[in-house]
Every structure is written in structure tokens, then in C-alpha cells.
Amino acid sequence: MKPRHQVSRAAVDLIKRFEGYRMKAAQLPDGRWTIGYGHTLTARGGASVTEQDAEALLLYDLIAVAHAVNEQTYTPLNQNQFDALVCFAFNIGLDNFIRSGVLRRINEGSLLQAACAMEMWRKADFEGERIVIDALVRRRSAEKALFLTPADGVWVAAPSPILRPKVDYDASCAVPKQTPATVMARFEGDRATIEREEGPAPILVAPADEAPSASEQAAAAVGARLEAILPDTPAPAPVVVAPLASRDDLVLPEPPVPAAAVPAAVLYEDFEETVSAPFRLTPEPVAPVTPTPVVEVVETPAPRPFVVEPTLFETATRTSPSVFNLDGFSTSEDVTLSAMDVPFTEPEAPRFGNLSLLVSLGVLGLAMFGGGVLWILTVASGPGFSQIKMFGYGASMVGAICFVVSAYLLLRKLGGPEEGDED
Template sequence: MSDDVHKPAKVSREGVVLIKSFEGFRPRAVRREDGVWVIGYGHTLSAREGATVSEAEAELLLQYDLIPVVKAVSEAARVSLNPHQFDALVSFAYSIGIEPFRASEVVAHLNAGDPARAVAAMAEWDDAGAARKPTRRRSAEHALFNAAPGVAVTLADLLAAPLPSPFVEAAPETSTDDTAVSALLDQDVAPFPEATDAATATVDAAEVPLTAANGAEPAPEAEAAADPEQAQLPAAPLPARRKAPVRRAKGSWVDLATILVLGALGMLAVGAAMAAFVRASVAPGGDSTLIGWVLIVLAAACIGVSGYNLYQRWGRPDRP
């Protein structure tokens, strides 16, 4: 190994926290779908049915499990690594296993001097229990690998890494004209504003992508779209106008008829309730009193709804 190759001797505390957050703490041994028992923070060597551990014991088991993983990463990577990159690779190797890590394209691209392709290759690997690729763990490892050296990275920053945008391959180079036309088609097409300095600034702001957390430069397509010489390209054809949907005017005759029917039902319910009360006074002991009160409640509901809608549609002073 060359003397110019520098790598950390162990995983940092933030790397351990990242691994713990995705492995999760299991106080009791559980059996995975593959039949392997696991306990603590992904420990399998001594896990067995009925075993239990405390968080402190699980932490010690994790430190023990990381010893061969750290060694494997240090031996497999023949290039210099900063602490963030080393932590990300240790988390990745701990997740997929030492032997799959050694044989992965991640190591091949890394030793070939292409760290960008190496970290992108992580997205092709599943995480235990994950249903989609790239997984949230791969996104966090990607963000940690690309973090600026010497700058502290919090777990919240890593967990907030976008998914799956960090692994989108770079778009092929296009001609200047194609890039400008694509930029124009991405804008709102109706109405077309006149070409002013303010409008140009708005287009520039809309086309330049957000800077990545690792400080990566904007894509070349964004710089091409911002070139003022490309503003002379012909505008895209106007799209066909869509007919506005026909909306029913407020306070239509249908609404009025519905409200009046509700009011009439309420008045009928009042009359029926009065008849029920009269019958109850003549022949006490029956259900006439109960029926009368039910009809009174129904009448109040109908008349209240009818009156409220009349006020909302035609009685409010702020309505035209």
C-alpha cells in the first residue's frame, strides 16, 4: 500500500449512530425471514431464541461486529478516504455483508479512481426489509460519503437526504439549441410575458437546480439555459385553449326549489307535531307525545337548514 493512501483506523461516532438508526434496537432475539436470529443492533453471531440484551450490551455487540467490517473496508479500499467516506462504506458493508462488499462494483469503481460511480453503485443494493431501491439507508450513506470533509454531519441531515434523486445518472450532453428549447418548454406557456430583465431572472431561478448538500456544482444544462444568447430561439407553439367548464350560477332556480322544499317539509312537520300533541291531550298514554317531539326536531332541522341556505345565498350583504 502506498504511503500516500490515508484512511481512518476506525469508524467515527456519527458512523456508529447512523448504523444504529437503521439497524434498530431489538431487546429480544427475533427470527428474520431467512431464518437467522438477530438481536441488538443487527447482531447475529450469538443470537438465539429467547435471548435478551440491554442497550449497553447491544452497543458492545455492535462494536464487536464492526471490527471485521472496518478491517474489510480498510483492506478493500486501496485509495485515500476521508472519515465521512469511510463511515459510509462501513455502514454499507455492515448492511450487505463483508464478502458481497468486497466483490461489489462499489469497491471496483472506488479503486479505479471513480468515487462518484462507486457511491452511485450503492443504490443497486437492497437493505434488509426495504421494499424499494434506492433505500433510505443508501440515500443516507450517499449523503455521508459526499459530505464535505471536516464538516460535522448530523443524523437529521443524513435522514433528510433526498430519495431517490442522489442516484439519478447524469443526463447525456445535448446541443445548445436542444437545451434552450427544453428550458423554454419547461416554463409556463400561458400567458407569455414580454421579454424583460425581471422575466429573464425568473426563468434563470426556475431552471437552476438546487445545490446538493455536498456542494456539487449545478448541472451543465442549467448553465446552458441561463445563456442570454439562446433567448433568440423561436418560441414554442401556443397550446390549444381549453374551454372553461360551465359552472352553475349561484342562487339558481334549482337551489331555490330545494331550499323551498326543505322549508315546506319543515312546516308540514310542525303541523303534524301539533296534531300529535292534540291527540296526546285527548287520549293520554300513547306514543303521540313522543311522535310530536320527533316531528318538532325534524321541523326545526328542515327550517333551520332552509333558512341558513337562504341567508348564505341571497341574504348576506357581502354577496353580489
């Protein structure tokens, strides 16, 4: 029979340290009232309690918690493990404890994994978000330490000189992704308020004398090997490309204006306006320049002769007979053909179809004939297969007809045109 444990003084002191003493009843944000060391069952507004009575109320609340822990755990526990579970269940509630992974690990016999699973219960809902509370992190650590404390007080030596500890990456989920928030619970009259201390997140700096980790050592070894294989080479000098000048920066010289195109009076008037009076020059008369007339010579291309390419029926000049003009079609030697002189003749369709089609039809008919005969001799050879024999007879007849028709048409095509076809 599994022994039933009783709550010891260690569990009571642990709960009192983290719950805190409240002499007067205070209303929680969810509407409930609390008094003493986290007592909520009989707390009412305006009630007060002494420290001795608050401890008595705590012992009264722990009766139900200890009963639930004794009934739900099936693995033998020592007193420290039982006290740690009572503190844990008193904080998270009996409903959460029954469906928690801590109880599941304990009933599986994995006590060390159950102790590590306690640290997962470190978050709480505050101002509409679920955050990691620093007080819960410390409380879970104290409960885990009590759970792992040997009952006889004899600690087993850790084999650190023999086996060097390594980083357990599987326990990364126990490390909070955000900095735990410091939450302060204060009592103003008959109400309990919770405030978060605002401030910059602490920056964790590793000590200077700490030895490099295994990953850092491996990275340094890989870097040294790469430097030995690929020595540093001087980087090529950067190529400086001059910026392209914009359209505004490009100043194109204006084309010279011939003197004959601008009147002489206009030239001298502009010159006199730009030169001041003391330095004005007297222009010399300029002889008028008679512009030379420019005669444009437009070359007209000579007309290209219209040449008609020879066709299969006639040649371009009709000076020689065409390929198919075997009767000596006579025309004038000097007259060229035009596009209208070429007669339009439709190509003659094949008389008996394509030769390859006839050969394919013959091969198909021969195959059907042979298959039908083989079907009759093998598959339908037994008695009572008259209907199956009909299928073989039909296939052989169709094959024979196809073969005879293709052979006939092929012989006619190879024999040449008939006498009545010549005009």
C-alpha cells in the first residue's frame, strides 16, 4: 500500500515566504478576496486576521492539496518531493496540477524530468498579455531545489572532474525568450493592485575570464583551417569610374552662321550694343557676297525589267521548252512572259492514294487474318466455343479483304495510268 505523506514544516515555510502575510482582506483584480497567506475560501471584505490565524488558515487549505497529491501520484515519493509538489499544486491550483506535465512525468517514474517540468509554469496574464514573472521564476526554482533535495541529506557527488558538462540544447524551452518582468503587488486600502516596474532590460555580459564555449572553439578551429588553405590575397584596387556628364553639363558649339545669311547692319548693331562707347570700333565696309546657286542633282533609278521566274510548266523567256512542255510549245523569242500569261493548273491528286498507306493496309490485313486463324486454332479449339470462333472468323475475313484490296490498288498504281485517262 502506498504511504500517505503529511505536509511538513519545510512546505509551510516555503509557501509563507512566497505568498506573504496580509492582515486585512484585499480584493483581487478578478473580484475575489484574499487574506493571510493566500487564503481565498472564506475571505471577505473588511475582515482581518492575525499571523497565527493566517497560518492556521494556510494549514486548513493545505489539507485538500495534500489529499490531492497523495491520490494523484502513483510513484513512491520522499518527504521533500511531496512537500515540493504540495507547494507547486497550491500555487497553480488543483485543476492545473492534475492535467500538468509534472504529474504525468511523476507517474511515469521520471522524477528528474518532473522537476525540470516545474520551471515551465512561470508565466501569468498581466494587462492582456502573457509574460514571464520574475517571482514565479524564483518560486519554481525553490520548489525544484526542494524536490531534488535528498531525504537523508546526503548529496551524491557530481562527476564534473570526470565528465565535463555540456550544453543541453533540448532544455532551451526552459530559457525564457523575454526578460522576466518584475511585478509588485501592493495594497491600497481594501484593494490589491499589481504594477510592473518599467525600465530598460538588463544586458547580460559574460565575464571576461570565462573560457570560450565549445561552439566558439570549433568556429575558431574552422577559421584557422580556412586561413591555412586560402591565404589572404590583396584585394584588387577599386576601379573608379568617372560619372557621366549630364545633358545640362554638355555644351555643344553652335554651328557657324554664314555672313551672307545675316545682314551686315544687324551684325554691326549687335556688336555696337555689346561694346562700350570708348572702345567702339568703326566697321569696315564689307563687299556683298553673291550666293552661289546650289543645283541639286536627283538621280532617277532606271526601271528594273520585270522578270518572271520559270515555273514547272513554262520558262521565263519561252526560248526553251519547259520541263512539262514536251510537245514543243512555240512562242516568240523576244517577248517575255507576264504574270497573266502563266496558266493556273491544279496539281493532279493521286489516283489510288499514297503508296505507304496501301502497304500499311496490306500489312494490317495480313496481321488480322493471321490473328483470326490463330484465335480459331488455339483459343476457340475446344467444344462449346462457337461464339468465340465467330470472332476469329470475322477478324480473318476482314483481314483478308483488307489485304486483297490493298494488293489490287497497289498493282494498279504500279502498272501505270489507264488508256482512257490520256487526253
